[in-house]
Amino acid sequence: MNELNRIKKILKNADIEFETESLGEYDMIKLTSSAENSPFIITSYPVDNNEIRTRAIQFYFEFTPSSKFSKDELNELLFNKIKELPYGHLNFYQKKVYYKYVLICIEKDIKEEVIFDILNVMNYSLDVVIAELIN
Secondary structure (H helix, E strand, O other): OHHHHHHHHHHHHOOOOOEEEEEOOEEEEEEOOOOOOOOEEEEEOOOOOOOOOEEEEEEEEEEOOOOOOOHHHHHHHHHHHHOOOOOOEEEEEOOEEEEEEEEEEEOOOOOHHHHHHHHHHHHHHHHHHOHHHHO
16 A cells, blocks of 8 residues: 555645545545546555556546436547546446546556546546537
8 A cells, every 4th residue: 555655645745625534444545526526546456466566547437417418428428528538437337427547557656747648538528528428
């Protein structure tokens, strides 16, 4: 979980407010996003084997889409919107849309620029790419 501590330090040094939570064995960093009720979540996948040096860190948010779309319309919109994302993926499941990006990095080697780039893409995704799905 050293990766999450590194990310916390990066966020703190940039004066970005965040909360930490735990869900079972998973620790999470929770950041406020531009959309109400859609916080950005950062989690790391646990590693059971000390010989594995790569780490997977998930960046995630979810939202409830506008009720003006049918399921078929929403699926088609999401299919087209995914093409506008620099990276990450959108999925629709149980009346919610999910954005997810998984960063693979080397243990203890998380660059500040990469974290800010991912957060910028998440903001772009929420504010530009999928804005019409929320309104």
